[in-house]
Amino acid sequence: MTAIVLAAAVGALFALGTFLLLRRDLIRVVWGLAIISQAANVYLLAMGGIAPATADSVPVLAGHGDHVPETADPLVQALVLTAIVIGFGMTAFALVLSYRVYEEHDTLDVTELGDRE
């Protein structure tokens, strides 16, 4: 069940991101890129594998030397954390750049910008 929900969410996010990416408004393009990188993150998290919930699978380790409960795959979480930070920085940079584009070209319309060779 979780797998289906996750798959649908990833698909929907990619669809939305692609739709926004193809808009004429530069800001929407930036949002599209941000959503696509978030979709990649959700996908990455799902790639760690989805285990059915049991009483034993809690994310807290009880204490030193105790029985170690089952935990979710920590590697993908580390990867996603890194990817989120990079994606956040890049989105901020892209927004600043689009502001500069607006200042210099007085438009955020992608088609108009493309014509100004």
Next chain:
Amino acid sequence: MTPVGTESQLVIAPMLIVLVAAAATLFLGRHPRARAAVSLAAGVAYGLAVAAIDWYIVLAPGAPGIATYQVGDWPAPFGITLVADGLSAFMLTMVAVLGIGSLVFSTRHLPGGEGRSYYFPLFHFLSLGVTGAFLTGDLFNLFVWFEVMLMASYVFVAYSGGPQHTRAAFWYVALNLLASAVFLLGVGGIYATTGTLNMADLAQRLADPAAYGLEPVPVVGLLGMLLSVFAIKAGLVPFQFWIPTAYRAAPPQITALLAGATKKVGIYAIIRLSFTVFAGAEVAVDLPLPVVDAAIAGDSPLPFVGAALLVMGAGSILVGGIGAVGRDSMEGVFAYSSIGQVGFIAVPVGIAATTVDPALREFAIIAALVFALNHTLAKGLLFLAVGTVRSATGTSRFADLGGLAGRSPPLAIAVFIASLALVGIPPLSGFFGKFLVFDVAARARAGPVIVLLLVGSLLTIAYATRMWNRSFWGARTDAVDAATIDPVQVGVLAILAATIVVVGIGFDPVYEFAETAAEAALDTDAYVDAVDPQNASELGGSSGGDH
């Protein structure tokens, strides 16, 4: 666990040097002289560190040939592994030569006003990303170094601050953000399929999927996703469209690095992943191609890689060559020319991936590496020359140039040598690059490829001649007459030109180095042994891949 010896420390040395330099120059923002001095010192130290890696790890008699550094002493595959072998060392050397040249050049001519204090930190971060990408032994870490390299290059594309530059930077950022997302998809898929991201562990698991309970078929498609990302970085057709605008927008001494170093990161990643990591994957491949009456078949993902690279390389040679003939500025010609030249590198790599003959495979990779070396030296020199011309005359458009040869003979001679190297005239380094690529195509009995390479070479002659005629010969224009040409910049160009000649005349050791690099690229076992993930995986049990 591998003992931490001197060789092991050497592996991380170049990265530490540029990282410290980046931080130091960031704090020296108010002191331009100190900034330049620290940068030059870092450049020298970087060169020495790379030379030490070359000698003590790869080339010296009795050298181990490969050394690893486990960051934080976490054993592979749990920690991040840095690996220096022949291939990494060859790429690092290439980049170090050009990087130091570009650095010296930058101390003389810095474009941009208020952004100047960030120039050197960004330069070092760019070098850090490139160095890290060459040295890392972990797939996700490769992604991180790509991002480090890209972030610095984004700023450089927007650096000069005009409306076109900002626009060029935006397209460049948008394209690469998308590419990063695709990279993550590939990485995630590979992790889900194999349960590891350490390259050595990956190679080991894929070579014997049954022992690890893996179903390796999906890696063919996932490798395809990664390849498309690397092709964007390398600027192969159909991903070449960003190159002309971005190369025109960045300062010329940075464009020299973009063409000479970051492009080679794409090539390096293709070679490393296809041959060292994925070549051993046992996947039965059989894809009939009804139109040309052939089939892509084999027992590893390599035939797919080879077919894709051959098509992309062929497209690049044609698009780059034809595009370069019609440009109206020096950097425009060189930008298209580097699309074409990367095609010349991709074609032998493609032949290496399609052939089943191990000797030809090794020879084809040697050819690609030698060609890449020549491209880094010659194209790097030419972009730096654009910088000299632009800082002296204020323009690099053919319409405003002419008679540069009479105005500055040393500059003209350096550009002439680099252009001849691009064309492939003996005894320059370019001759051997081109000769080996033709030889590979002949040995593979690929008639159409030879025709294509010939067409590409003719186009190279056409655009190099046109560039020369339009800017260095002819009547001297006002802009050229009023020019003051910086002697230090010309000195850097002269040294690079001399390097091209020396590499051509003393080609034997260079060939041996390239041979060592190609052997390292193909020797998966040595790579796996050096990183040694087996030990650790047994300790930790199966850390994934069991879902």
